[in-house]
Amino acid sequence: MRIALLSDFHLGYDRFREDARRQAEEALELASQLADVLLIPGDIFDNRSPSPDVLAEAINIFRELSKRQWKARVVKFDGKGETHTEIPVIAIPGTHERRAQNVEDPVDLLGLAGLLVDVSQACAVVEKDGERVAIRGIGGISEERFKEVLKAEDPRPVDGAFNVFMFHQSVYELLPFSQDFIRADELPDGFDLYVNGHIHSRFEGRVHGKPFLISGSTVLTQLKEGEQEQKGFFVFDTSTMSYNYNRINCRRFVHRKIEIEAAEPARVEEEIRKVIEEASAKGDRPIIRIEVDGKLKKGFKNVDLNLSGLAKDYEDKAIVEISRKGVENAGIIAADSKRQAFDNVSVKDYGLGIFLERLRHNEYDMSANPTQLFELLSSEGSREKIVKGAMDSLFNG
Numbered sequence: 001m002r003i004a005l006l007s008d009f010h011l012g013y014d015r016f017r018e019d020a021r022r023q024a025e026e027a028l029e030l031a032s033q034l035a036d037v038l039l040i041p042g043d044i045f046d047n048r049s050p051s052p053d054v055l056a057e058a059i060n061i062f063r064e065l066s067k068r069q070w071k072a073r074v075v076k077f078d079g080k081g082e083t084h085t086e087i088p089v090i091a092i093p094g095t096h097e098r099r100a101q102n103v104e105d106p107v108d109l110l111g112l113a114g115l116l117v118d119v120s121q122a123c124a125v126v127e128k129d130g131e132r133v134a135i136r137g138i139g140g141i142s143e144e145r146f147k148e149v150l151k152a153e154d155p156r157p158v159d160g161a162f163n164v165f166m167f168h169q170s171v172y173e174l175l176p177f178s179q180d181f182i183r184a185d186e187l188p189d190g191f192d193l194y195v196n197g198h199i200h201s202r203f204e205g206r207v208h209g210k211p212f213l214i215s216g217s218t219v220l221t222q223l224k225e226g227e228q229e230q231k232g233f234f235v236f237d238t239s240t241m242s243y244n245y246n247r248i249n250c251r252r253f254v255h256r257k258i259e260i261e262a263a264e265p266a267r268v269e270e271e272i273r274k275v276i277e278e279a280s281a282k283g284d285r286p287i288i289r290i291e292v293d294g295k296l297k298k299g300f301k302n303v304d305l306n307l308s309g310l311a312k313d314y315e316d317k318a319i320v321e322i323s324r325k326g327v328e329n330a331g332i333i334a335a336d337s338k339r340q341a342f343d344n345v346s347v348k349d350y351g352l353g354i355f356l357e358r359l360r361h362n363e364y365d366m367s368a369n370p371t372q373l374f375e376l377l378s379s380e381g382s383r384e385k386i387v388k389g390a391m392d393s394l395f396n397g
């Protein structure tokens with residue numbers, strides 16, 4: 001069987017809303033021509049409460065998939081709840097869609113509508129011409145709880161099937177920022193293929209001697225230097241145990257660094273304009289990120305370098321973002337380490353980190369699931385309901 005791995009569409013992503021929709025649609029459409037099964041390891045949506053417009057985008061895309069003549073079918077489902085389709089489109093929610101336990105997230109909604117099968121804390125078996133592929137999933141959760149959930153769930157492969165383990169977490173070997181992140185050898189053993197989402201750039205590695213694949217997001221989100229390669233998805237073929245990467249059309253991304261040395265602000269602006277004009281010459285309205293680093297000429301202050309109007313000047317030709325991260329004046333070094341640490345986690349996870357730190361500091365009993373408490377406190381809805389939920393979680397376990 002051919003298994004397509006597509007991840008992190010981020011439908012509804014404010015900054016590049018139309019790109020997110022178009023690129024997700026193209027990736028899914030192409031994958032459904034090339035593969036028998038589609039696996040989506042999280043972050044279909046950018047937000048746990050997408051607007052009706054964004055939900056409509058998702059429904060339109062997935063409904064088209066459900067009309068195709070799929071030869072593979074979901075023949076077995078093992079987990080809470082039930083499935084509402086046999087179509088081999090299998091997904092889990094990611095961290096962006098995460099809500100408190102026992103509350104519907106937007107991926108659940110697509111499942112309820114019969115547009116996909118949600119294997120969060122569940123296993124689905126897909127069959128085609130007598131061949132079976134089993135997909136065991138764990139939806140994206142806060143990093144510090146993942147090991148505990150793995151232990152409790154104890155995911156095991158299914159006899160007589162090609163076994164896939166699908167999850168949505170940071171992996172320490174790729175992002176060595178926190179001891180909470182799972183290490184590759186702590187992932188459950190015995191699966192034939194490991195599939196992760198969450199990480200937005202493509203990765204190919206091995207876990208317990210078996211392929212470990214991350215397709216990366218279909219839309220640009222972080223504007224990092226390493227994101228200049230084209231987006232796409234993997235297709236894994238169980239008959240040859242090999243895989244290939246399929247590119248999709250996506251908006252071009254150009255990342256440039258400008259080093260300045262005792263430069264006058266007008267000179268810096270001129271150089272930036274030159275970079276933008278060159279990078280946008282093809283007329284395809286690329287995303288251009290420019291990082292300015294170095295020192296201004298003596299006598300000039302940081303505020304003299306006013307770049308705020310530049311993006312607007314070129315908005316018809318390019319989407320421009322300028323970071324003046326390292327620009328110094330009078331020997332003051334810009335503190336950038338905090339910003340860098342922040343770049344690697346979502347605002348929500350950053351908030352959760354602070355919340356957990358404060359709870360630990362105040363010697364709060366961590367056994368009462370602080371992540372659940374955070375989800376409840378940060379959820380939408382009536383204040384009364386939220387406080388009641390939080391009190392229940394604190395005092396009734």
Ligand SMILES: [Mn+2]
Nearest residue numbers: 008043094198
């Ligand atoms: Mn993501």
